[in-house]
Amino acid sequence: MGSRSHDSPVRDVRWVGRAAVVNVEGDIDLSRSAAFQVSLLRVVDEGPERIVISLTDVPYMDSSGVASLVKLLSRTRRQGIPLGLTGLCDRVRSIFEITRLDGVFDIYPTEEEALA
């Protein structure tokens, strides 16, 4: 079942040096996208030098989830913080391709490459 809006898809934030690796889990649709956005912007407030969003455990995302990531990208660009996405399954990658945002985000095959 979908989770209510207070249930953020962000499972945890792991720090690798001064880079924040944000581990996300579960479907991201309208039931969770608002909480997703709040959690993502909170990471920016912690002052990371780089942010990597790991979507390995996200089987599905709709445009409301993508919009949350676009808002994060807008914020990180303003603050000069590199942002990378990794671990996209085919279904999640599809929505980035359909909306042509796959060329806007830096998408990496592995977390190691996103952190390099």
Added chain:
Amino acid sequence: MNATVTRHPVRLAIFSTPDHLCVVRAAAETLCRKMGFDDAGITKVVLSVDEALTNVIRHAYGGAEDQPIEVELSAGLEEGDVALRVRVRDFGRYAGACEVQPREPSALRPGGLGVYIMHECMDRVEYRQAEGGGTLLTMTKRLSAPRGGS
């Protein structure tokens, strides 16, 4: 294709809560799989159904979670090809023509992508004012789609 799929449409009556999105997605995915859609086609149909319902919740009902939405999924023929037809009926504010025109995605302008995604993923997308108020959205996706690769 399973012959029974063509005879009996799947009808779901849900409330306008985001909690029900995953239920309808699961039904759409199951029917698509029974019809023989490949993974890419299933992804497009499931995403389009989700975006249609999300638009209803946000725009027709302004975020109210207790309003009715009717969803019908049916297999049939579209210009001679096997196709899935999705109908989404709401009873809220009618989405006028200017609101349901797809707009090109913009790199840093989130939101408003739903209609664009539906047009990109489905073969036909039609909005019309429903009798008695509200909006009836009809979308079709052919099993061997002329575009979109599935």
